[in-house]
Amino acid sequence: MTTITTAFADAVHDSQTCFRRLLTAMAEPGTRVQLDRAHAFGALSAGAVQVLLTLADHHTRLWLSPSLSADQVVLDNLRFHVGAPLVNEPAQADFAVLSRTDLHACETVLPALPAGTEEYPDQGATLVVETDSLDDGVAAVLSGPGIPGQRSVCLGSLPPALVRWLSERDPRSPLGVDLIFVCERELIATPRSTRVEV
Structure with a gap:
């Protein structure tokens, strides 16, 4: 039998704290926040x-990449x-x-995700990508709304x-997919309005 683990210790306070930090990440793309x-x-993760x-x-309709959808602990706790x-x-x-284990599947996942419509651009999906580092790896320069000049990040x-x-x-374009790159307890966001130069 699967054990249900603890989520937020203080549901209201903790969710508000995380929401504020996620707002910072989305409003200031490339800014690292800790949850x-x-x-x-x-x-x-x-x-x-x-x-x-x-x-x-x-x-909120949720899709999990194969290794996550095969993990009963993940499924039971999310439900x-x-x-x-x-x-x-x-x-x-x-x-x-998209888990680190399943990153190779991105080639089929990315074009399939909803990008919204002209009438409802807000219906574009948000993709959470689990990565192995925010200190090393792919180096990118971000620019666009919420970024004074440019911001350099590692993904x-x-x-x-x-x-x-x-x-x-x-x-x-107002259409597209918002990305959140997560490494353990830290994350950065690259919303659809952010230009990414690699």
Whole structure:
């Protein structure tokens, strides 16, 4: 029998703290923030857990990459603590999580994710990418709204397809996918409006 683990110790206060930090990450792309209010759920990192605890709910369709969807501890805890309906295809998702183990699948996942429509650009998905470092690996220069000039970041060991997709997307379009790169308890965001030069 799977053990349900503790989520936020103080649901209201901890979720508000995480929400403020996530707002900072999205409003100031490339700014590193730490989420330190909850632990991992099985193979799902503590940072990714806290993103979902804060932003997802029973109205939020959630897609998990194969290694996560095969982890019963992950499934049981997300169902219990978040209640987000799990979907089988990334094209159905509001939120998607791509684990480090499954990064090779990005080539099929990225083009499938909803980018919103002209009438409802806010319906573009948010993709949480678990990476191995925010200190090393792919070096990128970010620019755009929320960034004074430019901001240099490292995104860890990413497959070439993901790096190419990041550098080729059009930040002028209101349509697209927002990305959150998570390493353990730290994260940075690259919203759809952020230009990424690698």
